[in-house]
Amino acid sequence: MSFSSLPVDVLILVFESLNVDDLSSLAQTCRVVHSAITEFGWSSYLYLHPRQSYSLSAAKRGWQPRTIARYDAKSDLSWDTQAFIARPLSRTWSGKHQPVVVITPSRLVVGAGNHIYSYAFGHARYASVAPPVSFEGSASLQDHPERPRNITALVSIEDGDKNCTFDIAFQDGAIERIYLNPSRPNASRLPSTPELSITRYRLPEMPASDFVESLSSQADIVLALSSNGSARLTNTSFTSPTHEIDIRSRSWTSYLSLSSSTPYAAFGTASTTPLTVHPIFEGGELSPLPSAILHSKKMLAGELPLADKLPSSAVYGLSKGPPNAQWGSSPQILVSGWYDGKVRVYDLRVPSITSCRYTTNRAPSPLSPNSETTNASTTINQTHIIPIHTPILSLVDRWSYEPIYSVSSGGGSASHIAAGTARHSVVSFWDIRKPATGWSVHAPGNDPSPVYSVILESSRFFGVTQSRPFVYDFGPGVSLDTYPSLPLIRGFDNLKQKKGTNQATYHVLRYTHSTSGIY
Ligand SMILES: *[C@@H]1O[C@H](CO)[C@@H](O)[C@H](O)[C@H]1NC(C)=O
Ligand SMILES: *[C@@H]1O[C@H](CO)[C@@H](O)[C@H](O)[C@H]1NC(C)=O
Ligand SMILES: *[C@@H]1O[C@H](CO)[C@@H](O)[C@H](O)[C@H]1NC(C)=O
Ligand SMILES: *[C@@H]1O[C@H](CO)[C@@H](O)[C@H](O)[C@H]1NC(C)=O
Ligand SMILES: *[C@@H]1O[C@H](CO)[C@@H](O)[C@H](O)[C@H]1NC(C)=O
Ligand SMILES: *[C@@H]1O[C@H](CO)[C@@H](O)[C@H](O)[C@H]1NC(C)=O
Numbered sequence: 001m002s003f004s005s006l007p008v009d010v011l012i013l014v015f016e017s018l019n020v021d022d023l024s025s026l027a028q029t030c031r032v033v034h035s036a037i038t039e040f041g042w043s044s045y046l047y048l049h050p051r052q053s054y055s056l057s058a059a060k061r062g063w064q065p066r067t068i069a070r071y072d073a074k075s076d077l078s079w080d081t082q083a084f085i086a087r088p089l090s091r092t093w094s095g096k097h098q099p100v101v102v103i104t105p106s107r108l109v110v111g112a113g114n115h116i117y118s119y120a121f122g123h124a125r126y127a128s129v130a131p132p133v134s135f136e137g138s139a140s141l142q143d144h145p146e147r148p149r150n151i152t153a154l155v156s157i158e159d160g161d162k163n164c165t166f167d168i169a170f171q172d173g174a175i176e177r178i179y180l181n182p183s184r185p186n187a188s189r190l191p192s193t194p195e196l197s198i199t200r201y202r203l204p205e206m207p208a209s210d211f212v213e214s215l216s217s218q219a220d221i222v223l224a225l226s227s228n229g230s231a232r233l234t235n236t237s238f239t240s241p242t243h244e245i246d247i248r249s250r251s252w253t254s255y256l257s258l259s260s261s262t263p264y265a266a267f268g269t270a271s272t273t274p275l276t277v278h279p280i281f282e283g284g285e286l287s288p289l290p291s292a293i294l295h296s297k298k299m300l301a302g303e304l305p306l307a308d309k310l311p312s313s314a315v316y317g318l319s320k321g322p323p324n325a326q327w328g329s330s331p332q333i334l335v336s337g338w339y340d341g342k343v344r345v346y347d348l349r350v351p352s353i354t355s356c357r358y359t360t361n362r363a364p365s366p367l368s369p370n371s372e373t374t375n376a377s378t379t380i381n382q383t384h385i386i387p388i389h390t391p392i393l394s395l396v397d398r399w400s401y402e403p404i405y406s407v408s409s410g411g412g413s414a415s416h417i418a419a420g421t422a423r424h425s426v427v428s429f430w431d432i433r434k435p436a437t438g439w440s441v442h443a444p445g446n447d448p449s450p451v452y453s454v455i456l457e458s459s460r461f462f463g464v465t466q467s468r469p470f471v472y473d474f475g476p477g478v479s480l481d482t483y484p485s486l487p488l489i490r491g492f493d494n495l496k497q498k499k500g501t502n503q504a505t506y507h508v509l510r511y512t513h514s515t516s517g518i519y
């Protein structure tokens with residue numbers, strides 16, 4: 001009996017064990033096998049090796065499964081050899097900003113100062129040419145020339161596949177919903193400063209007009225977290241009431257997970273409980289009481305410490321876990337960036353070893369069913385026992401103990417974590433399959449700045465410093481035309497373009513780091 005006469009379901013089982021090169025070679029052996037691979041082999045490969053990328057999604061919609069598989073395999077290989085193109089996405093801004101970045105299947109939007117800048121994702125007919133990212137334009141959100149209002153948070157809002165709706169928050173406490181009115185791509189347009197057309201609506205402010213430090217969203221739910229710790233959950237359809245709680249800490253970052261068996265919101269703060277998980281109940285009610293406290297190490301085992309007496313620290317960055325991990329791609333995995341320079345990964349499914357006493361002085365609580373009888377203006381001290389989780393993995397760049405400002409997951413083989421640090425525009429990468437060894441790289445131009453926001457996709461990394469957004473592209477076919485053009489003058493904006501074969505890339509400083517053990 002020959003291989004090609006095996007039943008198709010047996011052939012598919014064989015295909016599932018093969019990599020891209022094996023499948024290509026096998027497809028050339030005979031007509032029958034070729035058509036079986038064309039029909040089943042490539043799509044089953046993509047199913048078993050998912051790679052998440054918004055910036056490639058427009059292009060991938062037009063590609064054959066085989067083309068996508070080859071593109072992904074080439075990108076994975078480039079990650080293994082740390083081969084990438086480094087590009088600033090714009091000239092340096094005037095002044096220093098604390099920018100925020102958000103990505104949708106159609107565009108990357110950067111909020112810096114009182115401007116937003118939009119970069120649109122394009123198609124590419126052939127995978128030998130990298131799908132382009134073009135500058136769509138910018139818009140000012142300043143209302144009074146003499147009153148600057150810096151953008152503090154930005155998130156994309158579900159809008160039925162139009163991918164053009166965002167919530168945006170400002171230092172002065174204002175929150176707006178904005179719609180980008182997409183303009184037709186115009187090749188003859190100068191790349192300098194096309195104006196974005198936007199429509200704006202004012203949203204209700206947080207209590208005491210406290211400014212929003214972090215916005216996160218999933219499906220039709222938006223979570224806003226103010227700097228003083230007010231957290232508000234809103235359904236974008238505005239049909240159900242909003243829910244607000246007060247976490248009573250200087251707050252930095254939030255993360256929303258609705259696909260988890262118990263939906264939750266996680267909050268990163270500067271406090272003795274720097275990372276807490278709050279369940280979201282049926283009907284979109286956010287619990288004021290955390291279901292778990294995530295901390296740095298085993299603390300005061302044997303007794304029940306008060307939450308207020310735990311060691312104090314801060315969490316500035318939160319993200320989901322990498323899809324391809326030894327512990328699976330569960331939404332119960334949380335990646336966090338800490339003040340002490342460590343990236344800590346938690347698995348909420350792992351039972352906690354210790355607990356602490358946590359005191360609330362607010363009522364009524366959605367946890368107590370008899371709360372209707374409570375007088376809302378009376379405060380009752382209630383003590384709860386809350387489990388403390390310790391990390392399943394800690395990652396560190398041992399040459400840099402700078403605070404971690406931002407984290408993201410994805411990258412090569414869908415198994416990487418990226419962390420933006422507080423100084424020297426350093427971004428650190430780890431492949432969690434070999435977490436003891438990582439590598440770090442400075443942004444093009446070596447800006448003396450934090451990396452405020454990072455987004456990791458399968459083949460691309462986007463980051464932003466105080467002066468500009470930048471990209472590292474690990475995919476094949478990147479040319480000078482893939483990204484917005486910059487003046488080709490050596491030393492311009494402190495940039496050093498590579499000479500010779502690959503002018504699409506700029507010089508960046510990098511180094512590897514390893515720790516003797518995982519702790
Ligand atoms: C806006 O940001 C700039 C740069 O960080 C800062 O100098 C300025 O004071 C900020 N303005 C306001 C109103 O917060
Ligand atoms: C928005 O994103 C979705 C999901 O990728 C896509 O199907 C849709 O075409 C996008 N819409 C626009 C207007 O590009
Ligand atoms: C493209 O841009 C040029 C220069 O700004 C303008 O004259 C032209 O009308 C634009 N074309 C379209 C289709 O918008
Ligand atoms: C935030 O908290 C600080 C310190 O407790 C306080 O001074 C400030 O007024 C608060 N701001 C708002 C808007 O509540
Ligand atoms: C948001 O509201 C809509 C309309 O009432 C509802 O269908 C949807 O389930 C709500 N979303 C969540 C996550 O509760
Ligand atoms: C609730 O408590 C406040 C202050 O203690 C009091 O003035 C008010 O009358 C109480 N209301 C009810 C309904 O018991």
